[in-house]
Structures are given as structure tokens and as C-alpha cells.
Amino acid sequence: MKKICTVVGARPQFIKLAVVSRVLRNSFKEILIHTGQHYDHNMSDVFFEEMSIPKPDYNLGVSGGSHGQMTGQMLMKIEEVLLRERPDMLLVFGDTNSTMAGALAAVKLGVPICHVEAGNRLGTLGNPEEVNRIVTDHIAALHLVCTASGITFLEREGFSDSIHLVGDPMYDAFCYYRARLSGKELEDIITLDGRTVPVPERFYYMTSHRQENTDRDEKLDQIFQAVDGLDAPVLYPVHPRNHERATRLCRKSGYQNIILTAPVGYKTSISLVNRAEKIVTDSGGLQREAFFAQKPCVTICDYVAWPETMVNRCNQLAKPEKLDILEKLGTPVRFDPAYQPFGDGHAAEKIVEAIRQFLA
Numbered sequence: 042m043k044k045i046c047t048v049v050g051a052r053p054q055f056i057k058l059a060v061v062s063r064v065l066r067n068s069f070k071e072i073l074i075h076t077g078q079h080y081d082h083n084m085s086d087v088f089f090e091e092m093s094i095p096k097p098d099y100n101l102g103v104s105g106g107s108h109g110q111m112t113g114q115m116l117m118k119i120e121e122v123l124l125r126e127r128p129d130m131l132l133v134f135g136d137t138n139s140t141m142a143g144a145l146a147a148v149k150l151g152v153p154i155c156h157v158e159a160g161n162r163l164g165t166l167g168n169p170e171e172v173n174r175i176v177t178d179h180i181a182a183l184h185l186v187c188t189a190s191g192i193t194f195l196e197r198e199g200f201s202d203s204i205h206l207v208g209d210p211m212y213d214a215f216c217y218y219r220a221r222l223s224g225k226e227l228e229d230i231i232t233l234d235g236r237t238v239p240v241p242e243r244f245y246y247m248t249s250h251r252q253e254n255t256d257r258d259e260k261l262d263q264i265f266q267a268v269d270g271l272d273a274p275v276l277y278p279v280h281p282r283n284h285e286r287a288t289r290l291c292r293k294s295g296y297q298n299i300i301l302t303a304p305v306g307y308k309t310s311i312s313l314v315n316r317a318e319k320i321v322t323d324s325g326g327l328q329r330e331a332f333f334a335q336k337p338c339v340t341i342c343d344y345v346a347w348p349e350t351m352v353n354r355c356n357q358l359a360k361p362e363k364l365d366i367l368e369k370l371g372t373p374v375r376f377d378p379a380y381q382p383f384g385d386g387h388a389a390e391k392i393v394e395a396i397r398q399f400l401a
């Protein structure tokens with residue numbers, strides 16, 4: 042059996058891994074490397090447990106610090122593992138520092154790289170993930186794209202034969218786990234200060250963790266001011282990056298409509314998407330899930346990440362400014378149930394087939 046080393050490190054990668062690994066292991070020996078980038082129980086273990094992801098073969102324990110420190114330490118440690126394991130291919134997902142570190146380690150050792158979620162572009166190097174995507178794509182041997190826009194971007198950058206349109210593993214996960222919800226996922230929820238509270242009947246679901254929106258009080262506070270006035274409570278599971286800032290701002294301004302919660306597991310998250318009135322987010326994954334569930338979404342970002350979701354204003358960009366967010370939340374949108382540009386829920390099979398053909 043040929044050997045694939047998969048490198049993951051962050052929450053959205055565990056979700057994609059869950060569906061891909063299940064299929065990959067039927068045909069390949071997978072060695073799983075967790076860089077350690079996300080490490081809290083509710084940012085890492087909870088996904089491995091509830092999505093039955095195999096235990097990593099290696100956990101490198103690298104997290105925090107500057108982008109350079111984190112990436113550099115990962116690069117050194119991943120290289121050691123690749124030298125030991127001598128895989129036939131390296132598999133990486135998305136655009137985190139773990140993605141780029143894995144790819145850099147592999148290319149220097151002559152190990153071909155398969156990049157899942159290739160070709161996604163915002164069009165600015167001011168976004169740290171964009172750097173990771175571009176670098177990874179430019180050293181990858183196999184570009185597996187989620188949607189047609191990914192092909193366009195990659196072709197513009199000179200790629201052709203290495204591109205395969207496979208669909209979005211996030212959509213696979215959404216379909217697979219939505220069919221396996223127990224119905225108990227939304228019984229109650231744990232607040233950031235440790236209280237168990239019932240999930241309200243009507244609510245908005247919000248996440249915000251992008252460095253661009255949350256590293257300054259003013260921006261996160263504008264987002265809070267916008268959603269505090271909505272006609273139903275706002276559930277906001279807080280990424281550890283914002284724990285201190287979000288708690289402090291809510292306490293200082295006495296926002297009553299915002300329920301800060303601890304990060305939730307995947308099944309709870311997609312249950313929240315399914316039941317929410319609308320979604321407010323800056324997450325690449327959550328804006329797609331809103332689209333999958335046909336929920337209006339306002340994405341707080343200056344750049345379009347997933348153009349397919351923007352059709353008929355189903356997903357709208359807003360600046361981190363109260364009035365803009367409220368205006369977009371008030372805009373009517375229309376979903377076309379027949380329009381599903383993210384594949385057929387079987388991206389994982391197509392990913393594995395593309396790898397098989399490449400290595401044959």
C-alpha cells in the first residue's frame with residue numbers, strides 16, 4: 042500500500058479530514074500528523090471524538106507565537122517525520138500555517154503535495170491565509186479544487202493539468218453529519234463563564250475570529266454593537282483568540298443580547314446553522330455552511346472568499362461597521378435550491394481517486 046502523510050492542525054482541517062480520511066484509508070496507508078496548532082479540548086479533541094477521526098500518529102505540539110515562529114517550528118518537526126516515514130505523497134487542506142509548513146517540508150524533500158481546497162483566492166496578501174494558500178498552491182503537484190472559481194484562479198496563475206474539480210469536503214461533512222444528528226445537540230449550551238443555559242427558540246449564530254476583525258477592540262466592538270440590537274439573541278461561540286477581548290467588551294458595554302459561549306463541537310455547530318435565523322461570521326467554513334443550509338449570511342470581510350455563495354445576496358460582505366452589518370442583515374435574499382456549486386457530497390471519493398491516478 043502506498044503511504045500518504047496528512048498534515049492537519051486547525052479546527053476546519055479536522056472536519057475535512059474526518060470525511061477524507063475515512064475513504065483514503067480504504068486504499069492507502071495514512072500517517073496522520075497533527076501539528077498541535079489548535080490544542081484546547083473544544084478546538085481539537087472534540088472533533089476527533091465526535092467525528093471518529095483516527096488518533097494522530099504524531100502530535101508535534103507547536104502552537105501560538107508569531108506566524109514565523111509557528112511556521113518555522115512546524116517546518117522543522119514535520120521534516121523530521123517525513124524523513125522517518127518517507128511517504129509517497131503529502132496531503133494538506135486549506136490555508137493555515139500548518140498547511141504551508143507541511144507543504145514546505147515536503148517540497149524540500151521531493152515529496153509531491155496534494156492540496157485540497159486549492160485555488161481559493163481573496164486577492165490580498167494582507168490576509169495571512171492568502172499567503173499560505175498561494176505558497177502551497179505554487180509548490181503543490183496536485184490541485185484539488187472545491188468549486189469552479191478555484192479553477193479560474195489557478196489557470197490565471199499558470200496551472201492546468203494538475204487541477205481537478207472534486208467538490209467541497211466541507212459539504213461532504215455537512216451532508217454526512219446532518220444525517221446523523223441525534224436532535225440533542227441544541228438542548229443547552231455552555232457559556233464562556235461556565236454556565237449551562239438553554240438554546241433560545243429563535244437566535245442568530247455568529248462567529249468571528251479573523252485576525253483582521255478581532256485584533257483591535259474597535260472592530261469587534263462595532264460587530265457587537267450591530268448584533269446587540271437584533272430581534273433575537275445572538276449565540277457567539279468564542280474562539281480562544283478572542284476570549285479575553287470579547288468578555289471584556291461585553292462586560293464593559295453591558296451587551297444583553299449576545300450570549301458568549303465556549304467553542305462548540307461540529308454537530309452542535311451545524312445544528313446551530315440549521316436552526317439560526319441568519320448567520321454573521323468571518324469564517325470561511327461557516328459562510329459555506331450557511332449556504333448549504335440556505336440561511337442568509339453576512340460575512341465580515343473586505344474580500345470575497347467563496348463567490349458561489351454570493352449569488353442572489355445569499356451571502357453578503359460587510360465591513361466591521363455597525364450600520365453596514367445591519368443594512369446587510371436587513372437585505373432580502375433568495376435561495377435557489379437547485380443551485381449547488383459545492384459538489385455532490387462525495388468530494389472525498391474524488392480526492393482519493395485523484396491521488397490514486399497521480400501515484401499510479
Ligand code: UD1
Pocket residue numbers: 051052053078079080081082084085104105106136137138139169170250252280281282325
Ligand atoms: C487559524 C488559521 C485560520 C483558521 C483558524 C480556524 C492560520 C494563519 N490561521 O487561525 O485560517 O480560520 O485557525 O479556527 O493558520 N489558541 C488557543 N487554543 C487553541 C487554539 C488557539 O488558545 O486551541 C490561541 C493560540 O495560542 C493563539 C491564538 O489562539 O494565540 C490564535 O491561534 P492560531 O492558531 O495562531 O490562529 P487562528 O486564529 O486559530
Ligand code: UDP
Pocket residue numbers: 052053056248278279303304305306307308310311323324325326327330
Ligand atoms: N465550528 C465549530 N465550533 C465552533 C465554531 C465553528 O465546530 O464553535 C465549525 C463550523 O461549523 C465550521 C468550522 O468550524 O465547520 C469552521 O472553522 P473556523 O471558522 O474555525 O475556520 P475557517 O473555516 O474560517 O478556516
